[in-house]
Amino acid sequence: MGLYSFANDIYTFVAEPLMALLPEGSQMIATEVASPFLAPFKLTLVVAVFIAIPFVLHQAWAFIAPGLYDNEKALAIPILVSSIALFYGGAAFAYYVVFPLLFEFFTQTGPENVAVMTDINQYLNFVLKLFFAFGVAFEIPIATFLLIQSGATTVESLSKKRPYIILGCFVVGMLLTPPDVISQSLLAIPMYLLYEVGLLFGRLVRKRKEEKEAAEEQEADL
Structure with a gap:
């Protein structure tokens, strides 16, 4: 207070x-x-x-x-x-x-x-x-990364679903913003870009994990 x-x-x-x-x-x-x-x-x-x-x-x-x-x-x-x-x-x-x-x-x-x-x-x-909508929308990279990290889905699977993700972003933008194209696009476009950021981090973590596993296998062979 x-x-x-x-x-x-x-x-x-x-x-x-x-x-x-x-x-x-x-x-x-x-x-x-x-x-x-x-x-x-x-x-x-x-x-x-x-x-x-x-x-x-x-x-x-x-x-x-x-x-x-x-x-x-x-x-x-x-x-x-x-x-x-x-x-x-x-x-x-x-x-x-x-x-x-x-x-x-x-x-x-x-x-x-x-x-x-x-x-x-x-x-x-x-x-x-709008504050709440954009604050939650910016959590998309975290949600995407956690889905990949937990094994619930893969980078390849999410990459193939890009058309549906784009459509979903604009649907969410339509539901959470005023009924005009500008505000819907200002929410939908960052949502999609943040989704791509989540995929990027998912790829990087997977690559590091594969390199670590390969190094451990080499050490075990030695």
């Missing part, structure tokens, strides 16, 4: 991508009596959870770590750190890249006689949904 004293500043920061593009004379509005209090308060709760993600994941790691082998622990720590970094990276990508493009499109395509005056609560719900 210590963040509440900064609630208005935090909301102003989150609203900046839209506020910077509003036509002259336009502003955000509150259509409900309690919205000026509840919207920033809700945002501080979400930000608190957002900041606490490393701690929550560390606690989850502390719970499962005793049951893991040493080689599994060595792999799990980089995965944990990269998962956190990718989630934050997805949220940052949404704020600094997607929001400016998206809001510029929305504010400039409306009729000239329509004033753009977005409700602060509706705006918050909209951006939180």
Whole structure:
């Protein structure tokens, strides 16, 4: 709750991508009596959870770590750190890249006689949904790598399914973003590129594993 004293500043920061593009004379509005209090308060709760993600994941790691082998622990720590970094990276990508493009499109395509005056609560719900969508989407390399590493699938099998993956990325983009081509593409294209990153890491790890096994076989023969 210590963040509440900064609630208005935090909301102003989150609203900046839209506020910077509003036509002259336009502003955000509150259509409900309690919205000026509840919207920033809700945002501080979400930000608190957002900041606490490393701690929550560390606690989850502390719970499962005793049951893991040493080689599994060595792999799990980089995965944990990269998962956190990718989630934050997805949220940052949404704020600094997607929001400016998206809001510029929305504010400039409306009729000239329509004033753009977005409700602060509706705006918050909209951006939180996109923050979550991009944060989760950026976890795709981890998910792809774990599927390959666990033996649930192979790099070759996933490579053959690229057309379906591309289609799936755009379907997910359609479901998680507003109904416009720009926002759907801004989510779908990074999702597919991150999928390819996961395949790349899967290939590298498999190559290292094969080289290690070959070296062990040579030592055994000697």
